[in-house]
Amino acid sequence: MAEELGVKFHYNVDIKGFQLNSGKIVAVETNKGTFTADRYVAALGSFTPHLVKGLGLNVPIYPVKGYSITIPIIDESRAPVSTILDETYKIAITRLGDRIRVGGMAEVTDYATFWSGLRPMTPDSTPIIGATKYDNLYINAGHGTLGWTMSAGSARVMADLISGKKPDIDTSDLGLSRYK
Numbered sequence: 001m002a003e004e005l006g007v008k009f010h011y012n013v014d015i016k017g018f019q020l021n022s023g024k025i026v027a028v029e030t031n032k033g034t035f036t037a038d039r040y041v042a043a044l045g046s047f048t049p050h051l052v053k054g055l056g057l058n059v060p061i062y063p064v065k066g067y068s069i070t071i072p073i074i075d076e077s078r079a080p081v082s083t084i085l086d087e088t089y090k091i092a093i094t095r096l097g098d099r100i101r102v103g104g105m106a107e108v109t110d111y112a113t114f115w116s117g118l119r120p121m122t123p124d125s126t127p128i129i130g131a132t133k134y135d136n137l138y139i140n141a142g143h144g145t146l147g148w149t150m151s152a153g154s155a156r157v158m159a160d161l162i163s164g165k166k167p168d169i170d171t172s173d174l175g176l177s178r179y180k
């Protein structure tokens, strides 16, 4: 859908750093050459701090590893029908048709479909969305456990900020400046 709207994706491109001139970002350096734009958004989840550290930006986002397994239901009568949240162990158990997905911290073996990922957490559990000290560099990262849920809303806020429109929500406490 994004491509239909004119978005161009570049896959398997490693960002190495930025080129600066007079306090502005003029290019992004990658293993596939340099990319230029009017505005740049650092949105690399847990990897965002590493990318912008060389610019003198201290971004407090920390990786919190989480796991997910998806397993087949073997006894329909004993399977949950809706999502269960275990607040003590921070685990969500979700019904997916004839399968169950368990997300959180878990040790798994055998037949389960398994993956793990890094949740980009901030100290106050709120994402960092906003401008930086560089005129044309923005940050949209640190969404922790809710990055998929907040992705469209965050992108909308980011687009409004970049194009000088007033976002629908108050963004005064969403930016990097709140940590000063």
Ligand SMILES: Cc1cc2nc3c(=O)[nH]c(=O)nc-3n(C[C@H](O)[C@H](O)[C@H](O)COP(=O)(O)OP(=O)(O)OC[C@H]3O[C@@H](n4cnc5c(N)ncnc54)[C@H](O)[C@@H]3O)c2cc1C
Pocket (backbone or CB within 6 Å): 013, 014, 015, 016, 043, 044, 045, 046, 047, 051, 065, 066, 067, 068, 103, 104, 116, 117, 118, 119, 120, 140, 141, 142, 143, 144, 145, 146, 147, 148, 149, 150
């Ligand atoms: C087990 C688990 C379950 C989850 N369940 C949910 C859920 O149910 N609902 C929900 O809303 N959220 C969930 N989350 C959280 C969600 O996955 C994250 O909040 C979200 O992925 C953050 O998105 P992001 O794009 O900011 O960062 P990421 O998804 O981490 O993406 C960052 C990308 O940047 C790339 N990258 C890093 N460095 C470079 C570089 N130098 N050059 C080029 N690319 C680079 C990385 O490879 C990566 O692809 C879950 C997370 C985990 C671990």
